[in-house]
Amino acid sequence: MTHSLENIIKNLDKDINSLSVSELRKKYLSKNGILPSLFTDIKNIPSSERKEYGQEVNSIKQRVENALSNNTQRDTDTSVVEKIDPTAPFDLNTSQQKKPRILDMKGSSHVLMQEIGSILEIFQKMGFDILESRQIDDDFHMFESLNFPKGHPARDMYDTFWTDDGLVLPAHTSTMQNRALRKFGPPPIRVVLPGRCFRHEATDASHEHTFYQIEGIYVDRDISVANMLATIKEYLQEYLGKELDIKMQPAFFPFTEPDIEFIISCPFCDKKGCSTCGYIGWIELMGCGMIHPNVLTSGGIDPKKYTGFAWGVGIDRLTAIRRGIGDIRKLREGDIKFLNQF
Ligand code: FA5
Numbered sequence: 001m002t003h004s005l006e007n008i009i010k011n012l013d014k015d016i017n018s019l020s021v022s023e024l025r026k027k028y029l030s031k032n033g034i035l036p037s038l039f040t041d042i043k044n045i046p047s048s049e050r051k052e053y054g055q056e057v058n059s060i061k062q063r064v065e066n067a068l069s070n071n072t073q074r075d076t077d078t079s080v081v082e083k084i085d086p087t088a089p090f091d092l093n094t095s096q097q098k099k100p101r102i103l104d105m106k107g108s109s110h111v112l113m114q115e116i117g118s119i120l121e122i123f124q125k126m127g128f129d130i131l132e133s134r135q136i137d138d139d140f141h142m143f144e145s146l147n148f149p150k151g152h153p154a155r156d157m158y159d160t161f162w163t164d165d166g167l168v169l170p171a172h173t174s175t176m177q178n179r180a181l182r183k184f185g186p187p188p189i190r191v192v193l194p195g196r197c198f199r200h201e202a203t204d205a206s207h208e209h210t211f212y213q214i215e216g217i218y219v220d221r222d223i224s225v226a227n228m229l230a231t232i233k234e235y236l237q238e239y240l241g242k243e244l245d246i247k248m249q250p251a252f253f254p255f256t257e258p259d260i261e262f263i264i265s266c267p268f269c270d271k272k273g274c275s276t277c278g279y280i281g282w283i284e285l286m287g288c289g290m291i292h293p294n295v296l297t298s299g300g301i302d303p304k305k306y307t308g309f310a311w312g313v314g315i316d317r318l319t320a321i322r323r324g325i326g327d328i329r330k331l332r333e334g335d336i337k338f339l340n341q342f
Contacts, residue, residue, distance in 0.1 A: 005053065005057070009060065016063065021068060024067060024068060025068060028061075034060075035057070035060065035061050042057070110331075111339065111342035112315060112319055112331055114342065115318060115319040115323075116212060119192075119239060120194065120214075122239055123235065126190075126234070128191055128216070129184055131176065131179070131180055131191055131192075131193050132195055133175060133194065133195025133196070134170065135169065135170070136163070137167065137168055138167055139168065145298045145299070146255040146295060147254040147295055147298075148254050152254065158172060158199075159200065160200050161198055170197055171198060171199050172197050173197060174215055174253075174312055176193040176195070176215060177193075177215070177217060177255065177295060178295070180193060181217070181219070181296065181299025181300060182300050185219075185301055187219045187306045188219065189217060189218070189219040189301075190217070191216070192217075193215040194215075195212065195214075195215075196211075197211055203329060204275075205327040205329070206277070206278065206320075208316060210332065211315070211328070212314070212315035213312050213314055213315060214312070215310065215311070216310060216311045217308060217310045218231060218308050219291065219301060219307070219308030225260075225309070228288060228290070232286070233246070236264075240321065242267075244264045244265050245265035246262070246264055247264075247282065248260050248261065248262060254292070255292050255295045256292055256295075256309075256310060257289065257290060260288050260289050261284055262284075262285050262286045262287070262313075264283055265282060266282060266283050274326075275327070283321070285314065286312055287311065287312050288311030288312070290309050291308045291309060323342065
């Protein structure tokens with residue numbers, strides 16, 4: 001016998017599990033392979049043992065053929081790839097010496113999700129609850145509960161995308177204020193509400209049609225603007241870990257009174273003006289204010305007993321600032337080279 005039958009049977013399982021299709025075929029079925037040589041040897045086997053020998057050899061052949069037809073082997077030996085499938089993804093037909101990059105990559109969270117994670121962690125440490133906002137909502141939560149009566153011109157600022165059934169893609173996370181007041185009330189209420197927002201927007205380096213915000217709400221007895229500024233400043237310092245000039249300017253939101261816009265100096269141009277800040281040297285980061293009594297009432301909270309503040313910060317802009325990204329549109333382009341940096 002050219003090959004010891006015993007050894008071959010012993011190694012068969014290992015070969016089936018470790019060799020590629022072409023390697024297995026070559027080792028067992030090719031002209032100079034094991035099986036043709038075993039069949040040739042039949043004539044040298046004593047006749048009393050021939051039947052048993054023949055059955056063993058046939059059984060080996062059967063197992064090799066089954067393994068090949070079940071395609072249990074991964075063909076990594078590309079030098080002998082016989083067929084080409086032009087529709088196969090990731091260059092399966094070409095040399096695999098260099099693995100396609102996509103196979104080298106480990107799954108990872110998008111930089112926006114990383115940033116949302118770090119922000120939520122800060123607020124959790126500060127004692128806030130978390131509730132995610134909805135990605136489709138109704139007129140009551142988008143407008144009515146936030147003190148935008150029907151026909152009020154302020155609705156135009158947040159008029160986004162409507163479904164035929166009268167539902168709306170939320171333009172801001174303030175849509176969750178009413179739900180949060182009801183869910184976490186009676187006060188004290190401390191909650192942050194992260195979520196995706198949609199706007200009918202002419203996009204530029206700091207404006208996207210789809211972006212993330214984190215809303216915050218704090219309601220208790222004797223809460224004032226001073227508490228609001230201290231909370232926001234504490235959070236921004238912890239998150240950005242660097243000194244930036246901060247400005248506040250009056251704004252208008254029907255759901256707060258007074259209404260404030262929180263603005264920081266542009267970290268990309270140091271107030272000289274660039275495409276990120278629209279050549280004004282400052283970036284508007286969030287809107288905030290003391291929650292309007294009508295909004296508290298609509299959320300089941302007595303405004304004579306309790307006061308509170310709310311804010312809504314844009315996560316894409318914050319991410320751009322912290323990670324040094326000059327254009328927030330890059331965050332959604334799906335450019336792997338760009339995303340791999342984070
Ligand atoms: C609001 O959305 C208010 N709901 C914020 C608020 C909440 C005020 C609670 C008072 C109380 P504004 O439209 O200014 O406000 O947006 C808030 C932040 O979201 C902006 O400062 C900005 O950081 C981000 N943002 C707004 N529009 C865009 C956009 N198109 N692309 C990226 N970020 C945006």
